[in-house]
Amino acid sequence: DGGITQSPKYLFRKEGQNVTLSCEQNLNHDAMYWYRQDPGQGLRLIYYSQIVNDFQKGDIAEGYSVSREKKESFPLTVTSAQKNPTAFYLCASRSQATNEKLFFGSGTQLSVL
């Protein structure tokens, strides 16, 4: 079955540590997105990518980095510069047509030890 997979489901970060969240899709979608969600809040865009080897900052990119070396994969690194990383992270993908719906992964809950 086609879909979008995020891992791990839960992740713990120590002070000063970088951690990487995985996002893989086999839907042949060009566009991929990373969102952050804090309790009781909406989704905020961190980074997005429309094609391989290209990505753009979203509204809250500081302290995060991404890569898009393959169409299927869009990993997100939460760096030590992100001082408040505890949140629910969602990856999504969509076909390039702008009227298409988003497909979401099941999310990663990141917490700081």
Place this chain on the structure above:
Amino acid sequence: RKEVEQDPGPFNVPEGATVAFNCTYSNSASQSFFWYRQDCRKEPKLLMSVYSSGNEDGRFTAQLNRASQYISLLIRDSKLSDSATYLCVVNTGGSYIPTFGRGTSLIVHP
């Protein structure tokens, strides 16, 4: 003014009630519209797309008012299992970034 606005609620309704949510958008170039449902600490799941002529799926009805720039979601005969957050999503022509509302919380009680 935010691009997409929703009343965060919560809307607290008894089982069997009819409840309606609105979502307003600011960009008149917006082309497509969706309602997603999100349960706590889960990913959003598509509830329904919103078409210009309005559309219905069982107990759910979505409508679009382009003149006033809002979309609505009506839920009839509310069930306990309808308790969730309902997210409004708007796609704007020429942009590859879907815009999310903050979400409206619905609590259906016995």
